[in-house]
Amino acid sequence: MEKPDISSAERLLRQDEYTLEELAALLEMRPYVLESAIYGGELKAQMVGTDIVSIRREDVLAWLRAREG
Known part of the structure; x- marks a missing residue:
């Protein structure tokens, strides 16, 4: 997985919503980790059917925070 450059990371940090791919790059995680959390109900996401449309920064x-503690 390719790390985002600094300007891309700064832009991503300011967004209110992310695509699965953007969030995976920002958190340096594989997309399947996020998908697993979403489909498992641990991470909220905006869905259309079974497709992940976006993930809100607050979520x-x-x-x-829940993973830390």
Whole structure:
């Protein structure tokens, strides 16, 4: 997985919503880790059917906090 450059990371940090791919790059995680958390109900996401459309920053932060503790 390719790391985003600094300007891309800064832009991503300011977004309110992310695609699965953007979030995976930002968190340096494989997309399947995020998919597993979403389909398992641990990470909230905007879905259309079984397709992951977007993930809100506030939901990402809540999920990361829950993983820490």
